Amino acid sequence: MKRQDLLFAAIVVLVVAGLIYLSITGRHPQPTVKNIPEHQNLQALTPRAKCLECHDPQNGSIVDKSKRIQEKHPEKWKDEKFSCLKCHTLQKDSSNASLLMILNSAQTK
Numbered sequence: 001m002k003r004q005d006l007l008f009a010a011i012v013v014l015v016v017a018g019l020i021y022l023s024i025t026g027r028h029p030q031p032t033v034k035n036i037p038e039h040q041n042l043q044a045l046t047p048r049a050k051c052l053e054c055h056d057p058q059n060g061s062i063v064d065k066s067k068r069i070q071e072k073h074p075e076k077w078k079d080e081k082f083s084c085l086k087c088h089t090l091q092k093d094s095s096n097a098s099l100l101m102i103l104n105s106a107q108t109k
């Protein structure tokens with residue numbers, strides 16, 4: 001093998017390792033699961049304003065503030081044209097939540 005080939009192979013290995021590292025340590029949006037009673041009437045087209053009635057960091061109706069949007073939440077939620085459900089995919093039940101979360105996070109990367 002030529003030296004350049006070795007260098008190229010080394011770079012490929014580094015990039016792949018970097019991507020794996022990011023996908024493990026990165027933050028992933030939890031799915032919006034329908035078996036939470038408050039979520040029962042949610043639809044794919046439910047507007048984000050509906051989510052914010054409960055999840056707004058300031059005046060959401062959820063008493064447990066840790067279930068509202070946190071300060072460290074990605075800024076994108078403030079985009080009025082972007083549905084929360086594009087990140088927090090709507091899901092019938094949570095039985096296979098973690099699998100779908102992994103699949104979903106691979107898509108949103």
Ligand code: HEC
Binds near residue numbers: 033054067
């Ligand atoms: C009627 C109030 C209500 C509405 C509307 C609502 N939620 Fe929720 N949501 C809740 C409650 C309550 C919980 C916490 C349930 C629990 O953990 O027991 C929750 C949990 C969540 C979680 C999990 C948070 C965590 O820390 O695990 C996500 C994500 C979420 N909701 C997203 C959404 C999205 C997206 C919408 C709009 C499409 C939405 N919710 C609409 C009440 C609501």
Ligand code: HEC
Binds near residue numbers: 048068072085
């Ligand atoms: C760009 C993708 C994206 C969008 C858009 C988005 N979220 Fe999130 N959300 C995330 C991620 C990633 C996390 C996990 C944050 C963490 O683990 O630190 C999260 C976490 C949450 C949580 C758990 C509490 C928290 O802040 O960690 C709630 C509740 C939530 N989001 C609600 C919403 C609602 C409601 C909207 C729409 C107004 C929304 N999200 C829009 C990516 C998104």
